[in-house]
Amino acid sequence: MEDSFLPESARIWLEGAEPVDLVIGLLTFNDTTTAPSLVRAMIEGCARSLPQQRILVVNCDAGSQDGTTQAIEQSVGDKARLLTIPHAVLGSSYKLVSESGVPGRESAFRILATVTDKLNAAACVVVDGNVKSVDEHWSQLLVDPIVEKGVDCVLPWFLRNRYEGTLTNTLLAPLTTALYGKRIPYHLGGAYAFSANMIRSTLLPQPWGEEIARHGIDGWVMTLAVAESLQICRAALGPRLQQVKPMGELSDLVAQSVGCLFYLMERYQEKWETVKGSAPIPTVGPPMGMGAATGAINVERMVNGFRQGLRDLLPVWQIILPAETFQQVLELGVEDTDGFRFSPSLWVQVVYDFALAYHERLLHREHLLKALTPLYLGYTASFVSGTRAQGVEQVERELARLNDHFETMKPYLVQRWRWHDE
């Protein structure tokens, strides 16, 4: 097995290590205020719900300067075995946006997968070191489905307020659902759990050195879970409270997360083009709805962001969008803020046209992806202003309607995608 990417010390440690049942991977970068309590909660949770399991905590650290690794060592003490591995951070990794703020997450995932495999562990749980809301139930929610039910991948499902996850809810999740037919929450990061089977059959053989690594590991893993024939479920983990880290430019975030999906659409074309409809995935944990809080959303600023895109990116959009879609987008420019309405069907059309333009390489791909940002702002502004006065149920209904649009308009995507390939 390829392990040259592992630090020498880790390789030596692993050669003499005894097998374990469960690897708890902790990804950290200057998380001294949150990681010690987090790791304690995970260990205690395992001790309570999985008392027979032999546990190894692996702390993949991106070079913390605040004593994170030492604080974790102290916190773990003799309650579990601990392996600290400083993971490699490539220059390009610093550009990647992640809520965890840990650069080089893809390297850390690869290390955790390799360690899990080498030690013949049955599962690997990955938790971000900046999450504050981890409690002792998380271990059970994440690991039980794998150990007890033979699930391959447990995806996180967090309780979110109505306008949290706007990009996830209006693009990433519904597009993934429409493509692969599985209704997943598409909550990126926080916590995952993988079975030994998934690690061996799917994660380790990934082309870790290739372009996909530049799109961030989270979307990659999420797509693997639905595109490969794996047993998946979602774990209801409650609210996700975390130490907030800088997220970078919104356009970088859009480019990275949407780019990941588009990139993998090319790889998994054969899987998604024949899928029709969608089905929910099993859930573990208590049922959750959507929180009611709206947060400080600035609709006017978003509409202005859309208008600025209209001024600055018109020639780019003209290349990407077919004439009819382009015309509809143009017409939005004359709406005043109060009357601004970006219809769900137009939004889905725009997303599909961007995917097609990405596939057809009509523009430099990063420019193309970033050019989607003002349109996303426009649709989000419209979505928020159209539902703000309504209850949470209405927001959920609107999102369900949007999902339907993604599914019903999929034949357009499939037809044009194939047409280009021919």
Next chain:
Amino acid sequence: MLRADPLWYKDAVFYEIHVKAFADGNGDGIGDFQGLIGKLDYLQWLGVDCLWLLPFYPSPLRDDGYDVADFRSVAEQYGTTEDVRRFLDEAHRRGMRVIVDLVLNHTSDQHPWFQEARQSPQSLKRHFYVWSDNDRKYGKARIIFIDTEKSNWTWDSEAKAFYWHRFFSHQPDLNYDNPEVRQAMLDTMVFWLDQGLDGFRCDAVPYLFERESTICENLPETHDYLKDIRRRLDETYQERILLAEANQWPSDVRPYFGNGDEFHMAFHFPLMPRLYMGVRSETRDPIVDMFTHTPEIPPNCQWCLFLRNHDELTLEMCSGEERDYMYYTYGRDPKMRRNIGIARRLAPLLDNDRRKIELLNSLVFTMPGSPIIYYGDEIGMGDNIQLKDRDGVRTPMQWTMDRNAGFSPCDPAQLYLPVVADALYGYQVVNVESQKEAPHSLLHWMKRMIAVRKRFPTFGRGTITFLRPANGKVLAYVRRHENIALLLVHNLAGSAQSAELDLKEFAGSMPIELLGESQFPQVTDRPYALTLAPYGYYWLNLKPEHAGMEPYGIELTAL
């Protein structure tokens, strides 16, 4: 779709077109409306807002259409009135407005009015023109076309009288003391406005009336009549404009704006040669001086700025010394000189130096006013100084490297003028098609500059404050409108320059370069140092420290 805004012309980028020169739709070798309609997509792509068409009326073409023989129809070779209407609809559909030339001052001697007038002193049209039994009246009026005309009077043997003309002798001046003339020209305007035109570029407006013992220019009677026209326009139509051609000093042009109740716009003629002087002499003085002598204009009015047009680069508003300098530096070959000026296009005037072309365009795009692009200058078209009069700058538009530059499928011998075919500017090298393919071509640069300019109403509506760095080769000014401040810095020299700018007033702001959106070092109380490449320029948005940083509210939770 046209954007509703009564002050649209303040933000607009204009594009000047000669119908005969743009595109030939019927293959007869002469451009026409059919061809022009086919090129509207290109103009929309370029991003221009308003097209200015040179005269397309029936004419004997002794002054390239400015000798009008019928004000209310279309010259047969260009199409029909129906074609014009279709063209207007298509332009409007693409968000572009259209203004046309209207020659108020005179007609062709072939106009039926003149033909009737010359027949006898009793003719009903006799007083449509200015007659005299001698050639000594209005002796203080200057002769404009001094290289072709000896007098402003010409003897008409049929009328047995002298008739008055400020331009060519085949262009008799209309007699605006005659109320019928005033009404007839108003009716002409109404006719075209009813077809859908968005306004007029009014040719030679200072010369409408004549009064003894005056120079017969800029007379109060002229202003009274122009105000009448404006009143009529405003009463009946919306968002239509009047643009004055008055080749005068800014202080003399100022009255043509009235109190915002005469012309909406006027050309800033004297600025144009001074832009060229500034670049050649590597000093900002001529340009800054010209603005120092430019009076304030009413808030609903606007200057039109241009680098080149269908006429010669006029030096009328230059002193003898300045004229000599301009001839020496830009028109050494006598074939380049026409009347009091230099009949060359932009690129040849600037030795085809892309840096200078960009620099001068940057100036007209950023100084107070609305810029006008002369057709073909967006690709750096050349000229042909061997052709007569100003034909050298009116050659067919160069679309492709195919036959006749893609302008017409006709036999090359049929073309109204030969295409430019020399080694440097020939259509095989300089054409729209090839420049569209090349992302760094002049054409793409122009398109980008137009797009950037449109993002900031500050360019069209803002005030100007000149900065005066110690380095006189650097021209820097701040344009301000509402809460936006733009810093424009130009190096007029052919060598790299540095300058320290006093930007204390903007301390704390973050300059953002408008073309690449890159951030420059923060402005402080200390002199702000900039270095500029030869003929380099910066367009910087002086953003207050926290401006634009107001969050959307979704950034941290988007995923």
